[in-house]
Amino acid sequence: MRIIKILSSLLLVANLAWAIPAQAAPAQVEEITWKTIRELDFATTLYYFFQREYFTAIVYLTASQEKNVIQYHAHEAQILLGGMYLSFGMHREAGELFSRLTKDEIPQSVRDRAWFYLAKIRYQRDLYPEAEEAIQRIEGKLASEDLERERQVLHANILLAQKRYPEAEQILANIKDPNKWSYYARYNLAVAQIRTGETEAGRKILKELGSIKAPDEESQALRDQANLSLGYSYIQEEKPEQALENLRKVRLQGHLSNKALLGLGWAYDQLNEPKKALAPWMELNKRNFFDPAVQESLLATAYALGKLNADSRALEHYQTAIEIYQGEIQRLEDTINLVHTGSYLRQIMEGETQNEMGWFWEMQEAPKSPESYYLIHLLASHTFQEALKNYRDVNLMISNLQKWSEDIETFDTMLATREAAYAQQVPRIKGHVDPQQIARLQQTRDAYAQEIDRIVKDNDIMGLANSAESIQLNKIHRVEERLEKLSAQRNVDEAREKYRLVKGALYWNIASNYGPRLWDLRKSMKELDTALQEHNRMTRSLATRKDHTPSDFTDYKSRIEKMRGQIGQLKQQAIATLNAQENLLEALATHELREQQQRISSYLTHAQFSMAQIQDRAVHKEDKP
Amino acid sequence: MKTFVTILALGIFLLFGSAYAAQPPADTNAAQKPDTRNLDTRIQDLKKEVLGLNRDLFILEEELLFPATSQVAIFLSMDVGHYFKLDSVQLKIDDKIVDNYLYSDREADALFRGGVQRLHMGNLKTGQHELIATFVGKGPHDRDYRRATTIVFEKSNNSKYLELKIVDSEASHQPEFKVKEWE
Numbered sequence: 001m002r003i004i005k006i007l008s009s010l011l012l013v014a015n016l017a018w019a020i021p022a023q024a025a026p027a028q029v030e031e032i033t034w035k036t037i038r039e040l041d042f043a044t045t046l047y048y049f050f051q052r053e054y055f056t057a058i059v060y061l062t063a064s065q066e067k068n069v070i071q072y073h074a075h076e077a078q079i080l081l082g083g084m085y086l087s088f089g090m091h092r093e094a095g096e097l098f099s100r101l102t103k104d105e106i107p108q109s110v111r112d113r114a115w116f117y118l119a120k121i122r123y124q125r126d127l128y129p130e131a132e133e134a135i136q137r138i139e140g141k142l143a144s145e146d147l148e149r150e151r152q153v154l155h156a157n158i159l160l161a162q163k164r165y166p167e168a169e170q171i172l173a174n175i176k177d178p179n180k181w182s183y184y185a186r187y188n189l190a191v192a193q194i195r196t197g198e199t200e201a202g203r204k205i206l207k208e209l210g211s212i213k214a215p216d217e218e219s220q221a222l223r224d225q226a227n228l229s230l231g232y233s234y235i236q237e238e239k240p241e242q243a244l245e246n247l248r249k250v251r252l253q254g255h256l257s258n259k260a261l262l263g264l265g266w267a268y269d270q271l272n273e274p275k276k277a278l279a280p281w282m283e284l285n286k287r288n289f290f291d292p293a294v295q296e297s298l299l300a301t302a303y304a305l306g307k308l309n310a311d312s313r314a315l316e317h318y319q320t321a322i323e324i325y326q327g328e329i330q331r332l333e334d335t336i337n338l339v340h341t342g343s344y345l346r347q348i349m350e351g352e353t354q355n356e357m358g359w360f361w362e363m364q365e366a367p368k369s370p371e372s373y374y375l376i377h378l379l380a381s382h383t384f385q386e387a388l389k390n391y392r393d394v395n396l397m398i399s400n401l402q403k404w405s406e407d408i409e410t411f412d413t414m415l416a417t418r419e420a421a422y423a424q425q426v427p428r429i430k431g432h433v434d435p436q437q438i439a440r441l442q443q444t445r446d447a448y449a450q451e452i453d454r455i456v457k458d459n460d461i462m463g464l465a466n467s468a469e470s471i472q473l474n475k476i477h478r479v480e481e482r483l484e485k486l487s488a489q490r491n492v493d494e495a496r497e498k499y500r501l502v503k504g505a506l507y508w509n510i511a512s513n514y515g516p517r518l519w520d521l522r523k524s525m526k527e528l529d530t531a532l533q534e535h536n537r538m539t540r541s542l543a544t545r546k547d548h549t550p551s552d553f554t555d556y557k558s559r560i561e562k563m564r565g566q567i568g569q570l571k572q573q574a575i576a577t578l579n580a581q582e583n584l585l586e587a588l589a590t591h592e593l594r595e596q597q598q599r600i601s602s603y604l605t606h607a608q609f610s611m612a613q614i615q616d617r618a619v620h621k622e623d624k625p
Numbered sequence: 626m627k628t629f630v631t632i633l634a635l636g637i638f639l640l641f642g643s644a645y646a647a648q649p650p651a652d653t654n655a656a657q658k659p660d661t662r663n664l665d666t667r668i669q670d671l672k673k674e675v676l677g678l679n680r681d682l683f684i685l686e687e688e689l690l691f692p693a694t695s696q697v698a699i700f701l702s703m704d705v706g707h708y709f710k711l712d713s714v715q716l717k718i719d720d721k722i723v724d725n726y727l728y729s730d731r732e733a734d735a736l737f738r739g740g741v742q743r744l745h746m747g748n749l750k751t752g753q754h755e756l757i758a759t760f761v762g763k764g765p766h767d768r769d770y771r772r773a774t775t776i777v778f779e780k781s782n783n784s785k786y787l788e789l790k791i792v793d794s795e796a797s798h799q800p801e802f803k804v805k806e807w808e
Contacts, residue, residue, distance in 0.1 A: 040700050040741055040786060040807065047740030051731050059679040066684060092669045125665050387661050390668045397675045404682055414689045541782070559685055566678050570671070577671055580664055587659040 042073040045080065054088040055396065075105045082114060089393060091121045095134065112138045116151055123154060124382040128161045146179070153181040160188050165196065183209055183222050187229075194233050206230045210249060224249075224256045231263045240270035258284060258293035265300055274307040289324065290373040292599065298324060299603050303610065311614050318611040325604040332597045335371050339589045344371050345582060349392065378592040387588065391581045394574055401571040408567060411560045419553055438539060445528055452521055464517045465510045473510075476503050687746075695748040696784040699724075699756070703736040704792045709770060709800035710763040711736065711791065716745055717757040723747055744789070749780045758789050760802055774802040 037043045041064040048057035061081055064070045070077050078101060085094035098106070098114045106114075119134035135155050142148045152175050159168035168189050175182045186205050193202035209226035212219060231247035234240070244267045250260035261280035268277035281304060284297035302317035338344055347367035366372040366379050378384050455463035465473055479499050486492050691698075699716060703709075711733050716724040724745040728736075736742060757775045764770030778787065786807035794801045 037739065037741075040743075040788065043702065043739070043741035044700065044743045046738075047732075047735050047742050050735035050738045050740045055676070055679075058676055059683055062676065062680045063683045063687075066680060088672065090669055090672050092666075093673060126661055127665070383658075383661060386665075390665060393672065394668060397671065400679065401675065404679075407686075408682070411685070411689055418689070556685070556689065559681075563678065563682055563685065567682075570675055570678060574671060574675070577664070577667055581668070584659055584661060584664055588661075591658055 038072045039070050041069050042077060045077070049080065049084060052087070054084045055400070058084050058088065075101075079106055079110060079114075086114070086117055086121065089121065089389060091118055091125070091127075091130075094118055095130075108140055109143060112140055112142055113147075116142060116147070116154070119158065120154060123158055123161070125386045126161075126383060128158055131158045132162070145177075149175055149177075149179055150181050153185040156182075156185040157188065160185070160192055163192070163196075165189060165192055165198070168192075169201075180219055180222065183212065183219070187222065187226060190226075191229060194229075199233065199237070203230060203233060206233070210246065220251065221254060221256070224251055224254050224260075228256050228259055228263065231260070231267070235263060235266050235270065238270055240267040243267040243270070258287060258291045262293040262297055262300070265297070265304070269300075269304065269307075274304040278304045278308075289328070292596070295325075295328070295600060295603060299607055299610075302607065306610065306614060311618060315611060315614055318607045318614070321607045322604060322611065325600050325607065328600050329597055329604065331370070332374065332593050332600070335374055336590050336593050336597075338371060339586050339593070342582060342586070344369070344589065345391075345585055348388065349395070374593055374596060375589055378589060384585070384588055387581065387585050391578065391585060394578045394581055398571065398574045398578060401567055401574060405564075405567050405571065408560065408564050411556075415553065415556050415560065422549055422553075438536060441532060441535070445525075445532060448528075449525060452518075452525065456518070461511050461514045462507075464514050464521070466517075469506065469510055472506055476506060691746050691748055693784050694782045695750065695780075697747050697749045697754075697780065698743060698784065698786050699745040699747075699758075700741050700786065700788045701736065701744045702741040702788060702790050704790060708765050708793045708798060709760075709791055711760065712762040714744065714761070714789070715759040717759075718747070718749070719754050741788070749785070751780050751782060753777060753779055756787060756804065758802070758804070760791065764800065765798060770800070772800075772802050774804055776804040776806070778806055 037046075041060070045057050045061040045064065048054075048060060058081065061070075061077060061084070065077065078097065082094045082097040082101075085091075085097065094114070095118050098111060098118070101111065103111075115134050115137040119131045119138075122128075122131035122134055131154075135151070135158060138151065142151050152171055156168040156171045159165075159171070168185070172178075172182060172186050172189060178186075187209055190202040190205035190209070193199070193205070206226045206229055210223055210230055212223055212226075214220040214223045227246045227249040231243045231250075234243035234246065243263065247260050247263045247267060250256055252260075261284050265277040265279075265281040265284075268274070268280075278301065281297045281301045284294050285301055287294045289295065298317065298321035302314045302321055305311075305314035305317055344367070347369060350367075366376065372379065451463070454460065462473065476499070480503075483492050483496055483499060487496075697718075701714060703711065711728050713725065713727045715722060715726075726744060732742070755775065755777045757773055759771065759773040761769075761771050774789070776787065778785065788805040788807060790803045790805060792801045792803060
C-alpha cells in the first residue's frame with residue numbers, strides 16, 4: 001500500500017498555523033518518517049482526515065480501535081487521534097492523550113509541536129493558565145525558525161494576558177531576528193506597560209516599533225499603530241509637541257488615519273492652537289460616522305469653535321452632535337434588540353458550509369448589515385471567533401444526533417428482520433446439528449481406519465481387492481472347491497492348471513496394485529478427516545449460533561434501547577448548550593454595543609453640558625449692562 | 626475644560642490600547658466581559674460524549690447491517706495517481722450493480738494523498754463471487770479513460786476485504802487497475 005508521510009501530516013500542524021497562509025504550510029511540514037500503510041482501516045481514517053472531516057474520522061478511528069483492527073499502526077493512530085481532537089477543538093482530550101504517550105510512542109519533535117498548538121488553541125479560548133501549562137511542556141526547539149519564533153511570541157502573549165509583564169519582556173528580548181509576530185507581542189507589551197505606569201519602558205518599545213522597516217501593508221499598519229499609541233501617550237501626559245511628532249508619522253491613507261487626525265487636533269489644542277486643531281477635526285467630520293474617532297470629532301469641533309469664541313457656530317455643531325449622538329444611541333439600542341432576537345447570529349451562520357472543519361473553520365465574511373459596522377472589531381477577535389466555532393460545532397452535533405434519532409428506528413426493523421429469518425432457519429439448523437449423526441460418521445470413519453491398519457499389519461494384500469476383483473476371487477474360490485470335489489471322480493489336471501494360471505494372474509494384479517491402492521486409501525482418509533473436521537466445525541458453529549443467537553438478539557435490543565436513551569439525553573444537552581452558547585455570543589455582542597453606547601452617551605452628556613454652558617454665557621452677556 | 630479634554634482623550638486612549646485586532650492584549654474590561662471558559666468546558670464534555678456515542682452507534686449499525694459472517698467490504702486506493710484523474714467508479718457483484726460513486730475534487734485529492742476509501746459494504750453468501758469494477762476518468766494527456774478490472778473470489782464465513790488499487794505504471798506511463806484480496 002501507499003507509502004506516505006504519516007507522522008508529519010498526522011497533526012496537519014502546518015495547517016493549524018495561526019494566520020500563516022495555507023500555501024506557506026507545506027514548507028513547514030517536517031518530514032519525520034516514511035512508512036508503508038498496512039491497515040485498511042487506518043488508511044480509511046486518513047481518507048476522512050485529508051478531507052478535514054474530523055468528526056467522521058474520529059468516529060471511524062475510535063470504532064476501529066474498539067474493534068481492535070488497528071494494531072500495526074497503533075501508535076500513529078494515537079497521534080492522529082490527538083491531532084484530530086485538536087482540529088475539532090477538543091484541546092482537553094488532545095492534551096490528555098499527548099500526556100499519556102510515552103517518548104517511545106511519539107517523537108519529541110511531534111510531541112513539542114502538539115503542545116505548541118494546544119497552547120495556541122487554549123490561548124485563543126482565553127484559557128491562559130492552561131495555555132501556559134501546555135507551552136511549558138515543550139522540551140526542545142520547534143522544527144523551523146518561524147515556528148520557534150511564533151512559540152516565543154505565543155508564550156509572551158500568554159504571559160501578557162496574565163499580566164506577567166517582566167517575564168513577557170524577557171522572552172521578547174531574547175527573540176533573534178524578530179518578525180511581525182514578535183512585533184505584535186512587543187506592541188501589546190508596550191501598551192500594557194504604559195497602562196500599568198511603566199510609561200518610559202513602554203514608550204521605548206513603541207519608538208522602536210514606530211521606526212521599523214515596513215515592506216508590506218501589515219507592517220506599515222503596525223508601525224502606524226505604534227506611532228499613534230506613542231502620540232496618544234504624550235497627549236495623556238500633555239506633551240503635545242512630542243505627540244505631534246509621532247502622530248504626523250501615521251499614514252493619511254491608512255486605517256488609523258482617523259485616530260491620528262483626532263490626536264493631531266488634541267495635540268494642537270494642548271498647544272492652545274484651536275484654529276489648527278479645527279483642520280483635522282473638520283476633515284474627520286466628513287468621514288464615516290461609525291468610527292469612534294469621527295464621533296468624538298463632532299464634539300471636539302464644537303469645543304474648538306467655542307474656544308475661538310465662535311459661540312453660534314459652536315452651538316450649531318453641538319446641536320448637530322447631540323442629534324447625531326441621540327440617533328446613534330437609539331440605533332445601537334435597536335441593534336442590541338436585534339442581536340437579542342438571534343437574527344444577527346443567523347445571518348452570520350447563513351451560507352456557511354456545514355462541514356466538519358471544527359477549529360479550522362473561520363467566518364469568511366461578516367454579514368453585510370449595519371450591525372457588522374458596530375461589531376467589526378468583536379467579529380475579528382479570538383474570543384468571538386472561538387465562541388462562534390463552538391456554536392457551529394454544537395449545531396453540527398445536534399444535526400448528527402437528530403439524524404441518529406431517526407436512523408435508530410430502523411435498527412429495530414433490521415433486528416426484527418433478522419429475528420424472523422433466524423426463526424425460519426432454526427428447524428433446518430436443528431436438522432443439521434445432530435450429535436448422533438456426528439458420532440455415526442466418526443464411527444464409520446474409525447472402522448475404515450481400523451480396517452486399513454489391519455490390512456497393513458496382516459499384510460492382507462487381498463484386502464485391497466476392488467469389487468470386480470472380489471467377485472473374481474469368489475469365483476476362483478468356488479472353482480477351487482469344485483475342482484476338489486471333481487478330482488475324486490475324474491482327471492482335472494488340465495482344469496487345475498488353468499485355475500492356477502487364472503488365480504495367479506488375479507493375485508498378481510491385486511498384489512501389484514496394492515501399493516498405489518494403499519496410498520490412495522490413506523489420501524482418501526486424510527480428505528475424509530478434513531471433511532469431517534470441517535463438518536464438525538460447522539456443526540459446532542451452527543450449534544453455538546443456535547444457542548447464542550437468541551441472547552444476541554436480546555443483547556442487541558438492550559444496546560439499541562440504551563443508545564436510544566443516550567441520543568435523546570445528549571440531544572437535550574446539546575440544545576441547552578446551543579442556547580447557552582447563543583446567549584454567550586449575544587452577550588459578547590451586547591457588551592461591545594453597550595460599551596459603544598456608553599461612550600457616545602458620555603459624548604452626548606458633554607455636548608449637552610457644553611451647550612448649556614454656552615447658552616448660559618450668552619444669557620449672562622445679555623444681562624450685563 | 627482640562628477635565629473635558631482628559632475624559633475625551635481617555636476615551637481614545639482606551640480605543641488605541643485595544644485597536645489592534647490581530648493580537649489584542651488582556652482586556653481592561655475583562656471583569657465585565659462575558660466569561661467563555663465554563664461553556665467551553667461544557668462543550669468539550671459534550672463533544673466527547675457525542676463522539677463516544679457515535680462510535681458505539683457506528684459499530685452497532687455495522688453489526689446489524691453487515692454481520693461478520695456475510696460481510697464484504699470493498700476499498701479503493703490510489704498509488705501516486707499521476708496518470709489517472711478519477712471521476713467515478715461502478716461496482717458489480719455477480720452481474721448486479723451494487724454501487725456507483727462520483728468523486729468530488731476533495732475526495733479525489735484525499736485518495737491522491739494516500740487515504741483509502743471504504744467504497745462499498747455488503748452481504749454475500751459463502752462461495753464464489755465475481756466482482757467487476759469499472760473506472761471512469763481522465764487518463765494520460767487528459768483523454769477520457771474507461772477501464773474495468775475483475776476478480777473471482779471465495780467468500781468464507783469471515784469478513785472479506787477487497788482493495789481496488791489504481792497504480793501508476795512508470796514502465797508504460799499508464800494507470801493500472803488491480804484488485805487485492807485481504808485476509
